[in-house]
Every structure is written in structure tokens, then in C-alpha cells.
Amino acid sequence: MLFFDSMLPPQQIQSKKSSSYKAxxxxxxxxxxxxxxxxxxxxxxxxxxxxxxKNQKFIEATRETSVTFIIGKFDGILGLGYPEISVGKAPPIxxxxxxxxxxxxxxxxxxxxxxxxxxSGGELVFGGMDPKHYKGDHTYVPVSRKGxxxxxxxxxxxxGHSTGFCAKGCAAIxxxxxxxLAGPTAIVAQVNHAIGAEGIISxxxxxxxxxxxxxxxxxxxxxTDPQKVCSQVGLCxxxxxxxxxxxxxxxxxxxxxxxxxxxxxxxxxxVWIENQLRENKTKELILNYxxxxxxxxxxxxxxxxxxxxxxxxxxxxAFTIANKTFILTPEQYIVKLEQGGQTVCISxxxxxxxxxxxGPLWILGDVFxxxxxxxxxxGKDRIGFAKSA
Numbered sequence: 001m002l003f004f005d006s007m008l009p010p011q012q013i014q015s016k017k018s019s020s021y022k023a024x025x026x027x028x029x030x031x032x033x034x035x036x037x038x039x040x041x042x043x044x045x046x047x048x049x050x051x052x053x054k055n056q057k058f059i060e061a062t063r064e065t066s067v068t069f070i071i072g073k074f075d076g077i078l079g080l081g082y083p084e085i086s087v088g089k090a091p092p093i094x095x096x097x098x099x100x101x102x103x104x105x106x107x108x109x110x111x112x113x114x115x116x117x118x119x120s121g122g123e124l125v126f127g128g129m130d131p132k133h134y135k136g137d138h139t140y141v142p143v144s145r146k147g148x149x150x151x152x153x154x155x156x157x158x159x160g161h162s163t164g165f166c167a168k169g170c171a172a173i174x175x176x177x178x179x180x181l182a183g184p185t186a187i188v189a190q191v192n193h194a195i196g197a198e199g200i201i202s203x204x205x206x207x208x209x210x211x212x213x214x215x216x217x218x219x220x221x222x223x224t225d226p227q228k229v230c231s232q233v234g235l236c237x238x239x240x241x242x243x244x245x246x247x248x249x250x251x252x253x254x255x256x257x258x259x260x261x262x263x264x265x266x267x268x269x270x271v272w273i274e275n276q277l278r279e280n281k282t283k284e285l286i287l288n289y290x291x292x293x294x295x296x297x298x299x300x301x302x303x304x305x306x307x308x309x310x311x312x313x314x315x316x317x318a319f320t321i322a323n324k325t326f327i328l329t330p331e332q333y334i335v336k337l338e339q340g341g342q343t344v345c346i347s348x349x350x351x352x353x354x355x356x357x358x359g360p361l362w363i364l365g366d367v368f369x370x371x372x373x374x375x376x377x378x379g380k381d382r383i384g385f386a387k388s389a
Contacts, residue, residue: 057090082146103127106379114370134373138384154320164275178365182352192296197304205294230266298351308345
């Protein structure tokens with residue numbers, strides 16, 4: 001029998017010691033966002049808390065290609081997505097629990113403890129939720145696409161102001177396996193600017209704002225379709241051949257007159273300028289703001305650092321879900337790490353661009369789930385959020 005217990009030390013499966021073990025032999029490989037595993041399928045009874053899940057199909061990993069897998073203090077990965085994305089048709093453990101009628105209710109729920117000094121890191125409950133770990137009622141939103149736990153969310157607000165890119169809605173995934181919040185570069189750059197996070201300076205971005213910013217601004221004032229602005233200024237050209245960048249669909253000329261980088265930056269500039277126009281800012285302020293964002297673009301290879309001394313001065317950020325506002329305070333979206341005896345603070349936001357039709361997409365990881373107790377209701381295909389307690 002296999003045991004799932006966070007208090008056990010790291011260990012390998014010793015199948016010969018289990019009388020309920022059944023060999024399968026089918027080989028497999030799974031690629032994750034930061035590495036991959038390969039191995040073979042097996043079956044055994046799995047003990048989760050006091051529940052015995054019989055004949056659960058799982059992977060015995062024989063090869064791991066990631067520093068995370070090597071240094072991480074864990075024995076394996078417990079996939080909790082929908083069976084639509086399961087490898088080898090292996091049912092997620094919650095589906096096996098449901099089929100074997102082990103649960104009082106067809107849900108599982110997460111409480112993540114963000115106190116680094118606490119003895120308990122959190123709680124995963126199958127079949128219900130612990131009322132000690134949330135306040136008030138949960139707000140539920142339907143699953144929009146099975147696979148990951150995906151739903152339709154609204155805007156991201158900075159100190160109550162729209163960031164524009166998701167003003168008409170974006171897709172979002174709730175994922176306990178993602179440490180931070182991942183979203184479109186166009187929005188994360190605005191977050192970096194608002195909280196004073198370290199960014200990278202883009203010469204292409206500054207060139208676009210300097211040479212084309214006023215033209216973009218005038219086209220938007222003239223109510224030109226925002227998705228056609230960059231083609232009209234000559235950075236994303238028409239020929240009917242479609243390309244995507246930063247989650248916005250564009251069209252590229254056969255002669256490829258506008259580079260992908262310039263086209264991508266132009267599309268972000270359109271988002272920034274259009275959003276500032278909604279705030280009735282002057283032309284000078286709008287172009288200056290866009291130029292400043294060119295110095296705050298998030299690095300695609302890492303997190304953005306911030307000053308730990310400035311946290312109290314940072315704005316609240318908020319996601320709109322099911323027409324309700326879910327606020328994250330600076331203390332909640334800034335992550336503190338200990339490095340060499342010193343405290344380093346990083347932004348809880350990282351850039352992650354998914355093109356249409358799947359994107360634009362947000363991944364609400366542990367930073368969000370730490371602030372909001374999360375219920376995954378597979379009986380009614382919905383997700384619920386309530387303030388963590």
C-alpha cells in the first residue's frame with residue numbers, strides 16, 4: 001500500500017513490500033513547465049488520510065530532468081486536474097474516490113498557510129472543507145473548460161483602476177502547483193511599475209513608443225479598432241496570414257516588414273495607451289507612462305525583485321471573479337525569501353503569455369490560494385473562493 005503523509009521523510013516506492021501492488025508495465029513521459037519525468041505505470045491501494053483508494057493507477061518515475069525534482073523536498077506529484085489531461089488514462093485520485101463512494105461530498109478543498117514559521121503548511125481536504133480555515137461564504141464560478149481547473153475571470157485592478165487587457169474578460173486557471181501568479185506581460189509590466197519592481201529595459205519598446213506612440217494614440221482617439229492599430233502604423237502587416245503575440249491576434253505581411261518583437265511591443269503599447277485614455281489622462285502623461293513601462297517589462301527568465309522597505313506603500317491589487325472583487329494586499333502578493341541570512345522580496349507576479357484561442361490566460365497559483373481558501377467542486381464542475389482564516 002502507498003501512503004500520502006506530509007510528515008513522512010522522502011522515500012522511494014518499494015513495490016516488493018506491498019501485497020496489493022500490481023505491475024502494469026506501460027511506459028510514459030510527462031513534461032511539466034519546469035522539467036519532465038519518465039517511468040512506467042503501476043497500480044496499488046493508496047492511503048490518503050484515513051481513506052483507502054483501491055487499485056489506483058500511478059506512475060513510478062525512473063528519470064527526472066529538473067533541478068526542482070532533484071532538490072525539492074517531496075516524493076512525487078499528486079495530479080488533481082480533470083481526467084481530460086491525464087496521461088495514460090489514469091484517473092485522478094479524486095475521481096477514484098468518487099467512483100468508490102469514499103467521499104461525503106464530491107469536492108476537495110485547499111487551505112495554504114502563508115506563515116513561514118508555522119508548523120503546518122496547509123491542509124488538503126477530500127470530501128469537504130474545514131470551516132476553521134475560511135471566513136464567510138464561498139463565491140463560486142463554473143468551470144469553463146475541463147482539463148485544468150479553468151474559468152472565466154474579469155479584470156485585474158491596481159488600486160481600484162483597470163489594467164485594461166482583461167477588461168472584457170480573460171481565462172484563468174487555479175493551480176496549487178504554481179507558486180506565483182502568472183499572467184500577460186502587458187499587465188505584469190503595469191504591476192511592476194505600480195509596485196516599483198525591478199524590470200528589464202526594452203529598446204524595442206522605447207523605440208515603438210517614441211516613433212509610433214503619438215500615432216497609436218491618435219488612432220485610438222479616432223476610435224480605430226485596437227486590434228487593427230498596429231497594422232495601420234506598419235508594425236503588424238496584413239496578408240491574411242495570422243500570427244499571435246502576447247495573447248493578441250495580429251496579421252503579418254508576406255514580406256515580414258514588421259519584426260515579431262516590434263509587433264508584439266506595439267500590441268502592448270496599444271493596451272497601455274488605450275487604458276490611460278479611459279482614465280482621461282493628457283497626451284504627455286500617456287506617452288510618458290508607456291515609456292516608463294518599457295523599463296518595467298518582466299524578465300521571462302525569473303522573478304522581479306522589490307524593496308522590502310516599500311511594501312507598506314504599495315497598492316492593493318484585485319482580481320474580479322463572478323462580478324466580485326478579490327483583493328490582494330502587498331503583504332499577500334509580495335514573497336519574502338531568505339538568502340544568505342538576508343531577506344529578499346520578490347513580486348508574486350510573473351509573465352506568462354498564451355495566445356488565442358486558449359489565451360489570454362492567468363494562472364492563479366499559491367499567492368492567490370494563500371489569500372483565498374479554494375474549493376474544487378467536481379460534482380458540480382465549479383470552483384469556490386472565500387477569505388482564508
